[in-house]
Amino acid sequence: xxxxxxxxxxxxxxxxxxxxxxxxxxxxxxxxxxxxxxxxxxxxxxxxxxxxxxxxxxxxxxxxxxxxxxxxxxxxxxxxxxxxxxxxxxxxxxxxxxxxxxxxxxxxxxxxxxxxxxxxxxxxxxxxxxxxxxxxxxxxxxxxxxxxxxxxxxxxxxxxxxxxxxxxxxxxxxxxxxxxxxxxxxxxxxxxxxxxxxxxxxxxxxxxxxxxxxxxxxxxxxxxxxxxxxxxxxxxxxxxxxxxxxxxxxxxxxxxx
Ligand code: SAM
Numbered sequence: 001x002x003x004x005x006x007x008x009x010x011x012x013x014x015x016x017x018x019x020x021x022x023x024x025x026x027x028x029x030x031x032x033x034x035x036x037x038x039x040x041x042x043x044x045x046x047x048x049x050x051x052x053x054x055x056x057x058x059x060x061x062x063x064x065x066x067x068x069x070x071x072x073x074x075x076x077x078x079x080x081x082x083x084x085x086x087x088x089x090x091x092x093x094x095x096x097x098x099x100x101x102x103x104x105x106x107x108x109x110x111x112x113x114x115x116x117x118x119x120x121x122x123x124x125x126x127x128x129x130x131x132x133x134x135x136x137x138x139x140x141x142x143x144x145x146x147x148x149x150x151x152x153x154x155x156x157x158x159x160x161x162x163x164x165x166x167x168x169x170x171x172x173x174x175x176x177x178x179x180x181x182x183x184x185x186x187x188x189x190x191x192x193x194x195x196x197x198x199x200x201x202x203x204x205x206x207x208x209x210x211x212x213x214x215x216x217x218x219x220x221x222x223x224x225x226x227x228x229x230x231x232x233x234x235x236x237x238x239x240x241x242x243x244x245x246x247x248x249x250x251x252x253x254x255x256x257x
Contacts, residue, residue, distance in 0.1 A: 003039045003048070004038050004039070005038065005039040005046070005134060005137045006022060006026075006038055006134065007130060007133060007134050007141055008042045009022075011042035011043055011063075013063075014063055015060055015062055016042040016047070016061050017060045018058070023057045023058050023059045026051075027054055027057070027059065032054055034054065036050065036051040037049070037050050038050075038051070039137075040061050040063065041133075041140065042063065044069075044071075044140045045066055045139060046069040046139040047063040047066050048063075048065045050062050070139065071140070072100035072138070072140055072142065073097075073099065073249070073252055073253060073256060074100055074203055074206060074256075075098075075099050075100055075101075075206045075207075075208060075252050076100060076103055076205075077094055077099055077101075077103070077208055077210065077245055077248075078153060078207055078208065078209035079091075079104050079210050079245065080105055080106075080107035080210060080211050080216075081105065081106055081107070081118050081147060082110065082111075082114065082212040082213045083114070084117075086240070087241075087242070088124070088125065088128055089242055091125055091129060091144075092128050092132045093242070093246050094142070094245055094249055095128070095129045095138070095142050096135075097246065097249040097250065097253060098138070100140075100142060101142055101143035101145065102125070102129070102142055102145070104118060104144070104145065104147040105148060105149065105150040105153050105209075106118065106147060106149045106150060107211060107212045107216065107217070107220060108217035108220055109216075109217060110212050115147075122147060125144045129141055129144060150220060150223075151220075151223060154223055154229075157176065157207065158227045173199045173202045173205060175192075175194075175199075175204045175206045175230070176206075176207045176224075176230065177191045177192075177207065177230045177232050178209040178224040178232070179208060179210050179211070179232060179233075180231040180232070180233065181233065181238050181239070183231040183233040186231060187234075187235075188252075189251055190232070192252060192255045192256075193255075196255075196256075208252075209224065210245050210248070211241065212241060234247050234251070
């Protein structure tokens, strides 16, 4: 029988501890007892573990042996903020598909009230990825960055890839792709092939940007272009943002894994 998998909130080299709702579920619903076995994720590694001690709302495990674990795909989704329920569905599915991080961004066509509520909503998005990671038996939980304006995100990413003289260096292990439905020559698959070829031996780190329901504004497309992002298409049909997110991750998974 597959052992249940828990993602620990705190750990050291020999033990890992669940607290809060997870611990409560284990003690009250699953009636956990010392000796009970489980898989426990701690710091991006998975361990075969055994319950060592149970307190009010804390369950401590002894870590017995590290298990094989599949790392996340080296993909960050730069996701323009749009209707929260659709976006949260995409966040959950992207977690199941192995995304490493999600960077919610405020785009020009992000509705004002969603932009204002986003920072508070990020706590909920972090709960969603935690639960989806557990359900998908992942060995890690995707990072949810704090929502920031798209232009800030593009500028910060550009800064991160500049060399000490300040010149933008085409870091071979880093690819930035913006999904654009009007793009007609480059497919996502082709952009990935270029990124992997440029990365030579190492696996490239990939950022994929997906626009809001209203699409990218012209000045945003110009900003992507000026900062070296590669426009790529997912085909001739217009996809909802959540569909584009999943389709993009499926293409990356089929290519990288
Ligand atoms: N401009 C679209 C329209 O006319 O309805 C709305 C944008 S679409 C709902 C949301 C985002 O999904 C786009 O900004 C783009 O990033 C991505 N997207 C949708 N279809 C795509 C396609 N065929 N190729 C690449 N990206 C696509």
